[in-house]
Amino acid sequence: MSVESRQQPRPRAGRTTAGRRRLRHALTVAAIDLFLARGYDTTTVDEIAAAAGVGRRTFFRYFRSKEDAIFPDHEEVLAEVERSLATAVPAQDPVAVACTAVRLVLEHYLADPDVSVKRFDLTRTVPSLRDREVAMVDRYQRVFARYLRGRFEEVGDPMPDLRASVAAAAVAAAHNHVLRRWLRSGGKEDVQANATAAFRLVTGAFSAPVDPRGEGRTVVAVMEASAPMAEVMRQISAALREN
Amino acid sequence: MSVESRQQPRPRAGRTTAGRRRLRHALTVAAIDLFLARGYDTTTVDEIAAAAGVGRRTFFRYFRSKEDAIFPDHEEVLAEVERSLATAVPAQDPVAVACTAVRLVLEHYLADPDVSVKRFDLTRTVPSLRDREVAMVDRYQRVFARYLRGRFEEVGDPMPDLRASVAAAAVAAAHNHVLRRWLRSGGKEDVQANATAAFRLVTGAFSAPVDPRGEGRTVVAVMEASAPMAEVMRQISAALREN
Incomplete structure (x- = not known):
């Protein structure tokens, strides 16, 4: 899958880490709000950048695409x-x-x-x-x-x-x-x-x-025949672990 | 999901059920072979239909799109x-x-x-x-x-x-x-x-x-502490069922 090899673009120096994080979050919020209000297809990167108070080039320092912006x-x-x-x-x-x-x-x-x-x-x-x-x-x-x-x-x-x-x-x-x-x-x-x-x-x-060293040791579980399997599992798992 | 509401197009009468099935399969084989040989994007419905010996209209009696043809x-x-x-x-x-x-x-x-x-x-x-x-x-x-x-x-x-x-x-x-x-x-x-x-x-x-009517009855399972959980499950599940 091409997603595998993707690298996040790196914002250039100048802002602090906290500042970069805030701006990235602002871009994400702007993108999501615009997508919801005007539709995903019709919203442009320029509009997202403007709503977050930055330019298009700054947007692309944080995200490769408008799709990227909502999974930051x-x-x-x-x-x-x-x-x-x-x-x-x-x-x-x-x-x-x-x-x-x-x-x-x-x-x-x-x-x-x-x-x-x-x-x-x-x-x-x-x-x-x-x-x-x-x-x-x-x-x-x-x-x-x-x-x-x-x-x-x-x-x-x-x-x-x-x-x-x-x-x-x-x-x-x-x-x-x-x-x-x-x-x-x-x-x-x-x-x-x-x-x-x-x-x-x-x-x-x-x-x-559970415990490969447990070989030879024995666990005895006693349960009601109506017990839900998940409950049975939980009890046995715990018993094996304690053994 | 839009896939949900899709309906298969209905081939019109004239061919037998077996004949329709054969033709549909031939279209699928033609589509897959062409996609693999020439690429998915560049292959057209006309080419697929021609390779199966039919026309474009016949193709669309069986499939809505070339994508459809490979999941018949x-x-x-x-x-x-x-x-x-x-x-x-x-x-x-x-x-x-x-x-x-x-x-x-x-x-x-x-x-x-x-x-x-x-x-x-x-x-x-x-x-x-x-x-x-x-x-x-x-x-x-x-x-x-x-x-x-x-x-x-x-x-x-x-x-x-x-x-x-x-x-x-x-x-x-x-x-x-x-x-x-x-x-x-x-x-x-x-x-x-x-x-x-x-x-x-x-x-x-x-x-x-397993059996809501099993209430009050008791199952005793004896196993090695090193038994894989799946094996334990299998044995207990069987025991509960037999009970």
Whole structure:
């Protein structure tokens, strides 16, 4: 995907980091507001730049295109996610590590409810922006899949690639579910409880072989036959970990 | 999504059903071969029609656009999937029902390896075709999510919507994993064993509360602490079902 090789343009020196961040945010807000008010196709870069009080050339120091302007921090968040995966300690459950990392993406949306909610409205009506968002989610998902595959291989999972693909899709779906619910509430709903439940569902479903050194030790689980599978998973997963 | 409301054009009477199917397939093969040989953008509908030995008007009786020509049976397969879900007996595990339904999609690809493998090459190089395929997968996934949500609600799952979204993503990811592996093998690999393993992983991970009438009965599971979680799931799921 061409998105892979894209580099963010670098604003030239002169403004402070905080100043650059403020201006970039102002351009994003201007772009989103104009797109919503006048339509995505008809809004020009010049109009966006003018609304943020700068010129066209300044706009292009921050973004390659008007499409870019509404996903301003994607590369940074992706880098943060990759750092989070790279620095996770091996004792942590790999699926839990992926859930912790995807939470960084969620936090990024939560940090700016106004922009997030308006962008959500835009991506629902402008196909090219929706496609761009789908491509972004796909990139996160592939980063998680790569990480999980490596971890599953380490513990001798017989089908590390399959398990990693499916678990990464589940991580992304849980994140998207929580995020969309919050966005539909206009950014008002308390998201943390939902996020915790969602990621617990995923870790419960896809926890890897827990402790390769546990071989020979035995766990006995006693449960009601009517227990929901997720609850059973949670209990067993916890039991295996404590063992 | 605008794809939702599209209707397949109806070929007019005169040809037999088998004849129409043959011609439609010939148009698909001609389109794919021309796209691969000369490029997607430069190939015209007239050229595709001529290569299949018909005129432009006949082409448009079968497809709305040249893009359409390379995904000829999408609507039919989707309808088959919906039928399969609608006629599943309530005693069946809902996630297993979704896996059985998504297997219809897989079988559809397997039935025509030559077209499937060539289309795979195309979707990897032509962004608009890739986007179209992503939108198709998204439609399947939403059909599964809707079905699963209903079934999870019936058995009193506390978060039916979340669980349905995540399980539907896992079903789609398992399917995509198996399909892509087969496509990368040039359509030569035996796919059935992989498919069985993939769908077993998903049903193991996401089986719903199994038997609401099982309340009060007890299941005891004894396993090694080093057992992979998927294996544990499989055993417990089976035990709960037998109970």
